[in-house]
Amino acid sequence: MVVEGCTKCIKYMLFFFNFIFWLAGGVILGVALWLRHDPKTSSLLELEFDGAHAPSTFYISVHILIAVGAVMMVVGFLGCYGAIQESQCLLGTFFACLVILFACEVAAGIWGFMHKDTVSKEMINFYDSVYDKAMTDTIVDKDKANAAAAVLKVFHETLNCCGKGQASTFLTQLADKFGVTDLCPSSGTTTSCHSRIQVLFSDKIYLIGIAALVVAVIMIFEMIFSMVLCCGIRNSPVY
8 A cells, every 4th residue: 555654544544434424324324214114204294184285394304314325325435445445536536525415414404403393383284274174074064074083083093192282182082072073092192282293203303413413523524534645645655
């Protein structure tokens, strides 16, 4: 190999960080696929009522995460190979890819922070519209009420909740007790669906944020090491 001394140490450190970066890409890809196929989120986000679908904002974020994980694995492999081969071309390409990925991650992080409550708010609005429709149509139109009730039942059984708040939960349980409706889960929970939805999606958003922060720190070290190694290769008398 052409590099010696401290540059050689940096070469192996870059290889190590690239391997971690490659593993992180695999983890992000795995987490994104889990978020995409998680039974709780899937059963809620695939709901449809009266021509309206559940909000797809969360799935858009997850699909972006899947793409990022796959790209990270490719870039990580490129960095590992470039470090071992001591190729200025590969290391330069690797650095350029990292800069682009880092810029995209920062932009996505800013957007995600500004819209961190959007997914839960959209899902709550969808739930409220179905709930109001179900309660209204129970008196007016039984057929439509049954369609809305089926969607609500998925919400209630999946999240183990009932109603929009304490008052609506009490009224819904009372209507179930008198046989007017059959909406609340059999467990008899009094937990509001609003709080359950917020907890479900907020937890997943924070999980994505933590993963992105860890990856950003690794990327900063990799950019530094790749440039130092590239300069070391260029200045090496053997090269």
